[in-house]
Amino acid sequence: MFKLLEPNKIFSVTSKAPKYVLFLFIVVLSVGLTEALILSPEDYKQSHAVRIMYVHVPAAWITLGIFSSITFLSILGYIFKIKNFFLIAKSLAPSGFVFNIIALVTGSIWGKPTWGTWWAWDARITSMLILALFYLMYLLAWRIYENKEQLYKITSIITILGIINIPIIKYSVDWWNTLHQPASINILSKTSIHSSMLFPLFIMTAAFALFSLLIFLMKYNTELIKIKNKGLDRL
Amino acid sequence: MINEILFMNGYGIYVLSSFIFTLLSFLSLYFVVKVQYVRERNKFIAKFGNLKSERAAFAKSQIINKEILSNSSNF
Numbered sequence: 607m608f609k610l611l612e613p614n615k616i617f618s619v620t621s622k623a624p625k626y627v628l629f630l631f632i633v634v635l636s637v638g639l640t641e642a643l644i645l646s647p648e649d650y651k652q653s654h655a656v657r658i659m660y661v662h663v664p665a666a667w668i669t670l671g672i673f674s675s676i677t678f679l680s681i682l683g684y685i686f687k688i689k690n691f692f693l694i695a696k697s698l699a700p701s702g703f704v705f706n707i708i709a710l711v712t713g714s715i716w717g718k719p720t721w722g723t724w725w726a727w728d729a730r731i732t733s734m735l736i737l738a739l740f741y742l743m744y745l746l747a748w749r750i751y752e753n754k755e756q757l758y759k760i761t762s763i764i765t766i767l768g769i770i771n772i773p774i775i776k777y778s779v780d781w782w783n784t785l786h787q788p789a790s791i792n793i794l795s796k797t798s799i800h801s802s803m804l805f806p807l808f809i810m811t812a813a814f815a816l817f818s819l820l821i822f823l824m825k826y827n828t829e830l831i832k833i834k835n836k837g838l839d840r841l
Numbered sequence: 842m843i844n845e846i847l848f849m850n851g852y853g854i855y856v857l858s859s860f861i862f863t864l865l866s867f868l869s870l871y872f873v874v875k876v877q878y879v880r881e882r883n884k885f886i887a888k889f890g891n892l893k894s895e896r897a898a899f900a901k902s903q904i905i906n907k908e909i910l911s912n913s914s915n916f
Binding site: 639644648655657665700701704711712715718719817820821824827828831 | 846849850852853855856858859860862863866867870871874875877878881882884885888
């Protein structure tokens with residue numbers, strides 16, 4: 607099964623896919639922005655400030671998802687010695703990091719009108735900042751280490767340590783008394799957001815997911831060409 | 842209508858700055874990654890052009906190399 611994931615086999619797909627993903631992203635983002643900024647209702651308590659949710663929440667969801675995927679791929683890559691998994695993980699990291707920064711910055715902007723402050727050392731916000739540091743360490747490790755064996759070991763350790771932070775981020779609002787509100791959307795229990803707000807939220811999440819897919823494909827293709835460049839040097 | 846969208850009961854500055862920051866982050870990341878891709882691809886084409894004919898023929902027999910050379914502007 608892992609043979610199907612070999613770079614040579616998937617490059618023909620990944621090299622053609624970005625233009626279609628870019629087109630789809632622009633369409634979905636346009637619908638999402640119209641819904642989020644114009645059509646969706648204002649909140650009875652937060653008024654129009656609630657619209658920040660449509661960029662803040664999808665960015666937070668996606669950065670958590672990407673870090674979990676990076677960890678999963680790094681562990682699998684290390685156990686089964688599949689270099690391509692490390693390459694996929696490396697290609698996912700830049701968009702994960704940018705989404706983390708977006709979640710922090712938009713959260714900070716949202717904090718000012720709702721809490722009266724740009725920043726608080728609250729459990730949720732601090733744990734998100736720690737996640738950004740793990741992303742930074744992961745990206746820097748790829749720049750610093752030349753020896754592949756050492757690099758794979760270090761990046762796997764960073765992701766394993768970082769993944770401990772993911773449940774802390776998720777449950778921080780339940781475990782501690784925080785300024786940040788508890789989760790409004792639950793898979794297992796009833797969601798407390800009205801459908802008129804849920805729809806734009808899901809559209810924006812789809813747009814953000816498409817953007818991370820686009821960046822992943824572009825980055826992955828770049829990494830493959832880098833490897834092929836080294837291959838041409840050896841010819 | 843336009844005033845309402847921009848002003849948003851005084852929250853416009855917060856809402857629009859969040860959206861603008863997000864879109865600018867997207868644009869920056871997209872262009873950084875695109876520049877990296879174009880740079881590597883150009884390096885590949887230059888190296889390929891410098892190969893001797895038999896080595897170039899061997900290199901071209903690999904599907905992935907053919908794909909890189911054929912996809913001049915895929916995004």
